[in-house]
Structure formats: C-alpha cells, structure tokens
Amino acid sequence: MRPSSAGRTVFLLPSFAGGGAERVVVTVAGTLAERGRDIHLIVLSGTGPLADLVSSALPVHVLDRPRVRAALPALVRTIRRLRPATIVSTISQLNLAVAALRPAMPAGMAVYLRETNTPSRNLASLPPLA
Numbered sequence: 001m002r003p004s005s006a007g008r009t010v011f012l013l014p015s016f017a018g019g020g021a022e023r024v025v026v027t028v029a030g031t032l033a034e035r036g037r038d039i040h041l042i043v044l045s046g047t048g049p050l051a052d053l054v055s056s057a058l059p060v061h062v063l064d065r066p067r068v069r070a071a072l073p074a075l076v077r078t079i080r081r082l083r084p085a086t087i088v089s090t091i092s093q094l095n096l097a098v099a100a101l102r103p104a105m106p107a108g109m110a111v112y113l114r115e116t117n118t119p120s121r122n123l124a125s126l127p128p129l130a
Helices: 020-034 049-053 068-082 092-104 119-125
Strands: 009-013 039-043 060-062 086-089 110-113
Touching (some): 009 068, 039 068, 068 092
C-alpha cells in the first residue's frame, strides 16, 4: 500500500444534523482548512442545518448513504482514495464502524475515536442490573 498523504486529516460525520458534536466537527475542520491544513470531511448524508456553515475551504465528500451499514463500502473506498494520515470520528455509530473496518483502512493511519455520549444522562433509561 502507498503511504498516507502527509498531514491529511479526515473527519467523519453521519450528516449535518444540528447536534453539538456535529457543530464542533464542522467548526474545527473548517477552521483548520481555512488555516491551510489538509483537512477533508466525509459525511454519509449531506443534509442538515449545519450544511450552510461548512467553510468553502473544506473539501466535503458526501456518500449519499444515510445509514452506516449501507455507507460502509463507500466509506472504505473514499478513505482509501484520500489516504489520510489521520482519521477522526466523533459519533458513536461511526466510531464503531471505523473500529470494525480498521483492518481495511490504509496502513499507518492514526485513528481517533471521540465519544460524545453522556453516560450519566443515559443511565436512567437502562434496565436495572439485578
């Protein structure tokens, strides 16, 4: 396999939904791209209210597959084509997909999975353990 593109970072999002995690990625990735960094954004679906906030300096790759399972082949192809040095995912279902697909990703690529869930908020909805 060819080496990763030096310094290229790819951020992943399921869509441009108006959540805080999505807003953080759009803001950080856009700011880094505006400052000359080699940043790309892959989104499964290009819909959502944050789409209008994406910097024109940020290349966006829309897979047009809103469900993670349906997006997996296109996601792997796009990552292989971009050959990033680093990939950053911040949404649970994409984090799981990236972890599962790690063997199919370019060798030597750093992977950062950021979990944005707040476990304490979800505990009340879980069934009792005993």
